Amino acid sequence: MKSKNNIIKIALDLSWLKFTWALWVIPIVFIVYSILRYFIKDEKFIQQGFLPFVYEPIKIFMLIVGIMSVSAFLTFYVKQGIPRKNYFYGQALSSVLVSFSIMFVGFLIALIEKEFVSIIHMETYLGQNPSWLLLYFIYSLTVVGYFVVGWLIGAGFYRFGVLIGMGYIALAVLVLSVIDRFWAFELKGLLGKLLFFNGHEFSVVQSFLGTIMLILLVLWINRITLKKVAVKMK
Template sequence: MDQSKRKDLKIAFDMTFMQLGWSTWMIGIVLLLFVGLQVFTDFKLVLNDEEAAFQGFIHFIENPYKIFMLVVGILSAPKFLSWFVKTGVTRKDYFTGAAIASAALSAIFMIIALIIAGIEQLIAPVDFVTFLGEGASWFLIFIVYTLNIFVYYLAGWLIGAGYYRFDGWGLLFYIIGALVLIFMMDLLWSNELETPLHRLLSLQAPENLSIFISFGISFVFIALSLWVIRATTKRVRVKL
């Protein structure tokens, strides 16, 4: 069992730093773009949103983070599962290691964003605002944003696992499941829902929803997603 745990942690370590290496270009480009917009343009005019202009780097990099995590999650099963199993790693060890790595990567991403946001506040202090409100603590911002970024990895992982095991209509159900997961997280945590699906259904975020309820429902969806991924990859035929 100790050997298996060491394998889990080694897989988590390897995947975290490999995926973190992939992300360096993305973070660098987004940071350069953010600084360029701040220095050389009227940020409010570029964004066409005065409120968003005061939400700082964390708000600016949120969507690039989510897109990156979605893509990396999709690649998790086709790329990493095959490679690890070929080296003698069990599917269970891969699953545990990949889950730890995705959570660690989400936390590291937000630590980087908070450090840059802190430097931004030292250089040009502004009234920092996120969708959590003006009074939200930095710790709460870290936890909630990390959770949301992590969910996008899970959504991609669902799609990747479905693609790896099924073709055609089977994959379609996993794509729908991933969309539902993202949709529900947006509904729980976003005060202003601007996605086409939200506008089509005329949905609004629940008012005065307890943060504990939001966390509780979020963890239920995360646990369900992890269970589906584990069940899908548990006995999948590895493509060598």
């Protein structure tokens, strides 16, 4: 019971910290978006609205936070006598809480825009004007994927240094490319040709299951990488 309580406490602490960082990111993105709407008269950009616009910076933000998470948070919690296992599960739970919370804020702003500011006609891989609830879960799950992949990069460099860490970056790029492909983004160049399912059309269920399986796989690699890593106390 104590271990479970520690995991929940770590998850809540980490979630609150990351969310306070995100509260700076979303207003900045909204200001940039508002300025661009004023100067850019492209009809497609205007009709897409705030939601697809904020989704991209949030993915990058969570990727960066994931990269930072090992050197910053693992060292701190181990110094406090928290087992690596508790840190790992707390961090994993936090990634879900924060991703869904940040995207929820983005969706609220987008809904307000849709109702009061302008007429939005989003066109996504789900078709034109898709279900916002379904889109919320897709975007949030993808953001979770970006965080755990950033965590993968951070774990590789923290344990093995630059040389093997570069291999972790290559793995991270591959995982993110596959996740993007699940949601119907066309891959260009050599990487797209190497993925044997590049021409396959995935259903929403297949894409959800594939994304979740990839996230779980990366979490397992993170767990193995950090399980016995020597923590840098300085």
